Amino acid sequence: MSLQLRTATPADIPAITAIYAVEVRELVNTYEYEVPAAAEMAQRMQDITARGFPYLVATIDGEVAGYAYANSYRARIAYQWTVENSVYVDARFQGKGVGRALMQALIDECTARGFRQMIAVIGEPTNTASIKLHERFGFELVGVFRGLGRKHGRWLDTVQMQRALGDGADSAPSNE
Numbered sequence: 001m002s003l004q005l006r007t008a009t010p011a012d013i014p015a016i017t018a019i020y021a022v023e024v025r026e027l028v029n030t031y032e033y034e035v036p037a038a039a040e041m042a043q044r045m046q047d048i049t050a051r052g053f054p055y056l057v058a059t060i061d062g063e064v065a066g067y068a069y070a071n072s073y074r075a076r077i078a079y080q081w082t083v084e085n086s087v088y089v090d091a092r093f094q095g096k097g098v099g100r101a102l103m104q105a106l107i108d109e110c111t112a113r114g115f116r117q118m119i120a121v122i123g124e125p126t127n128t129a130s131i132k133l134h135e136r137f138g139f140e141l142v143g144v145f146r147g148l149g150r151k152h153g154r155w156l157d158t159v160q161m162q163r164a165l166g167d168g169a170d171s172a173p174s175n176e
Contacts, residue, residue, distance in 0.1 A: 001060055003097065005105045008055040008067060010042055015064035016057070017041045019090050028151045029123035029130070045069075053083065054109040058098045065093035068102035070110050073119050081116040081173050083165075087133070099133050107137060111165045114173060122159040123149070131159060139163040 008016065021035040036044070048071050049055050055069040066089035073082040085106055089098045110118060120134045125144060139161035147155040164170075 001096065003065070003101055004059050005056055005101055006059070008045060008057045008069075010045070012057050012064055012067070013038050013042045013045065015090075016045075016067050016088075019064070019067065019088050022091065023088060027123075028149075028154075028156055029127055031123055031149045031151060031156070033151065052113065054106060054113070056102060056105055056109070058089075058093075058102050060093055060096070060098070065090050065096070066098040066102055068106045070106055070115070070118070073117075081114070082119060083110050083115045083117070084119045084121055085110075087130075094129070099129075100136065103133060103137050107163075107165065114175060115165050116168055116173060118163050118165055120159075120161040122161065123156060125157055125159050127159070131161070134161045134163075137163065 017036070017038045020030070020041065023030045024032045024035045045055055048069055051072065053070045053072070056067060057064050058066045066087070068085065068087040070083035070085050073079050073084045087099055087102050087106070107118065120139055122130045122134070140163065141159065142162050143160045145158040145160065148158040149156040
């Protein structure tokens with residue numbers, strides 16, 4: 001097994017779309033009801049990377065095993081140093097270190113780009129794999145929104161976790 005990380009490209013969209021489709025159809029973590037088409041996923045990738053956020057894929061023996069990206073936490077200017085992360089791993093490759101590798105690379109890339117805080121918005125407190133992954137990387141629970149969303153006929157709680165990047169809030173950013 002040869003795990004490699006790299007920047008995602010448009011050629012990865014079919015695999016990324018397939019991974020995300022399982023999350024949308026079978027689970028609640030995405031809060032989306034309908035699987036986005038590949039063209040929509042490509043547009044999302046383009047929008048994210050055009051705004052200077054990282055979008056990564058992990059491959060195992062040349063096959064896309066997972067992907068991760070950071071995006072703006074909120075649109076208002078005061079949030080410009082805060083990112084929200086997303087990490088998705090193909091079910092066939094879960095438990096093989098793919099999520100850990102993607103998370104570390106995403107944290108490193110966001111830190112290098114000058115971001116100061118990373119937020120994780122985790123659908124459902126029962127998503128213990130995601131919560132444990134974030135805890136391994138120093139994320140702390142900052143709250144749980146009760147009944148924030150609804151999918152598959154039930155109300156969903158949303159876990160919020162946070163970790164500092166670089167100096168976090170201990171110093172002013174260099175681009176201020």
